[in-house]
Amino acid sequence: MKNLQMSLKRLFKNKNTVTILGVVAIVAVLFIGYKIQVNNAIEPVPNIPVAAETIQPRTKITDDLITYIDMASKAVPNNVYTTAAAVVGKYSNYNTIIPKGSMFYREAVITEDDLPDAAFVDIPEGKVPYNFPVTLDSTYGNSIFPGNYIDLYMKAENDAGQIMVGKLLENVKVLAVKDAEGKHVFENTTESRIPAFLIFALDQNMNILLRKASYLSSYSVELFPVPHGTSLDAEEEENATIVSSQTLQDFINAKTVPNDEIKAEEEMQKDNLLNNNSVEKVN
Numbered sequence: 001m002k003n004l005q006m007s008l009k010r011l012f013k014n015k016n017t018v019t020i021l022g023v024v025a026i027v028a029v030l031f032i033g034y035k036i037q038v039n040n041a042i043e044p045v046p047n048i049p050v051a052a053e054t055i056q057p058r059t060k061i062t063d064d065l066i067t068y069i070d071m072a073s074k075a076v077p078n079n080v081y082t083t084a085a086a087v088v089g090k091y092s093n094y095n096t097i098i099p100k101g102s103m104f105y106r107e108a109v110i111t112e113d114d115l116p117d118a119a120f121v122d123i124p125e126g127k128v129p130y131n132f133p134v135t136l137d138s139t140y141g142n143s144i145f146p147g148n149y150i151d152l153y154m155k156a157e158n159d160a161g162q163i164m165v166g167k168l169l170e171n172v173k174v175l176a177v178k179d180a181e182g183k184h185v186f187e188n189t190t191e192s193r194i195p196a197f198l199i200f201a202l203d204q205n206m207n208i209l210l211r212k213a214s215y216l217s218s219y220s221v222e223l224f225p226v227p228h229g230t231s232l233d234a235e236e237e238e239n240a241t242i243v244s245s246q247t248l249q250d251f252i253n254a255k256t257v258p259n260d261e262i263k264a265e266e267e268m269q270k271d272n273l274l275n276n277n278s279v280e281k282v283n
Contacts, residue, residue, distance in 0.1 A: 044070040048103060049084040055098040057187045058115065061087050079106045091115050097189065123175065127201040130210060138224050139177070139195045145186060148174045150198075150225040154213060154248050157220040164251070167244040168213065168223070169206060175199045198225060209249060212256045219255060 052067040059065075066084050080103040081087050087104045094115060096108040123129055132152075136142055144150060152169040176199040177185040185193040202210065213221055 045073050045076055045082065046070050047084075048076060048080075048082055049087060051098045051100055051102050051104070054100045054189070055092050056190065057092055057094050057096055057184075059092045060112075061090055061092065061104075061109065063088060077103075077105075080104060081106065081109065094184075094187070123201045127203050128207050129175070130200055130202050130207055132198040132200065132210075132223070132225070134195050134198050134225065136194055139198075140227065142177075142185065142195055144174060144177060144195070144198065144225060144227050146174055146176050148227055150174060150227050151244070152210070153224050153226055154245075155220070155222040155224075156216065156248070156251065158251070164248065166248050167226075168248050169202075169210065170244040172200050172202075172225075175201060209252060213248075213252050216252065216255055 047068045048071050049066045050069055052065055055061065055065055063084070066088070068084075076082065087109050090109045090111055092098050093108050093110050098104065098108055134144075150172050151167050152172060153165065154168040155163065155165045157163055177195050178197045178199060179185055179193040180196040183193060185195050210223070213223060
C-alpha cells in the first residue's frame with residue numbers, strides 16, 4: 001500500500017502526467033456539455049399546431065384548420081404559437097396567407113378587434129378615401145393591383161356637343177381593389193372575384209373635384225382609369241397626385257356650384273404663392 005501511494009505521488013508530480021490528465025478532463029467536460037446541448041436541441045416538442053390547409057386572409061381559425069406535429073426544439077422559432085389554445089378563435093391577418101403545414105407565426109395571427117380593413121391602413125394623414133367604380137373591362141381584365149399608380153381620364157360633351165377627352169388626375173395610388181360585396185379582390189387565392197371599386201386617397205380639393213365630375217351625367221361625363229406602371233420614389237410619392245388638365249377642371253367647376261370654403265382655400269394658396277415669389281425676387 002505504501003508503495004502504491006509513493007507511485008501515485010510520483011505520478012502526480014510528473015508535469016507531463018498532470019498535463020495529460022488535465023487535457024482528458026477538459027475533453028470530457030466539453031464532450032458532456034456538447035452532448036447535453038445536442039440532446040436539448042433535438043429533444044422533440046410535442047403537438048406544435050400547424051395549418052391543416054391553406055388559410056386565406058381574414059379567416060377565423062377553428063379547430064378543423066389545425067393539425068399537430070412534433071418538432072425538434074431547435075427548429076421551433078420564438079415567434080410562433082406552440083399551443084392551439086393560443087390561436088383558436090383568432091384570425092389570419094388581412095395581408096397574410098398561412099400555407100398548409102405552416103406554423104402559426106405571431107404576426108400572422110390577430111384578434112378580431114385588431115383586424116383592420118386593408119383599404120384604409122395606408123391612407124396618408126390629411127387625405128380621404130375615394131371609392132371609384134370600375135368593371136372587369138375598365139380594369140383591363142383585372143390587371144390593376146393595390147400599389148399600382150393610375151391616371152384618371154375624363155370624357156365629356158360640352159355645350160356645343162363636342163367631345164372632350166383628357167387626363168384629369170395623374171399618379172393616383174391604388175390602395176385596394178374590391179368586389180361588389182366589399183371583399184378584397186386579390187386577398188384570396190381560391191376565389192375568382194370581379195373588381196367593382198378601386199380605393200384610393202385624395203386631398204379635399206381633388207376629392208370634391210372628382211365627385212363633381214361623377215355627378216355631371218347631363219354632360220355625358222365618363223371617368224376611367226389608365227394604368228401607367230410608373231413606380232415613384234418616397235419623395236415623389238408624398239405629393240404624387242396632381243390635377244393634370246386645367247381645361248377639364250375649369251369645365252367641371254363651371255358646371256357645378258362653387259364651394260366657398262374650397263374657393264377661399266384656393267385663394268389663400270394663390271396669395272401665399274405670390275408672397276413667396278415676391279420674397280424670392282427681393283432676395
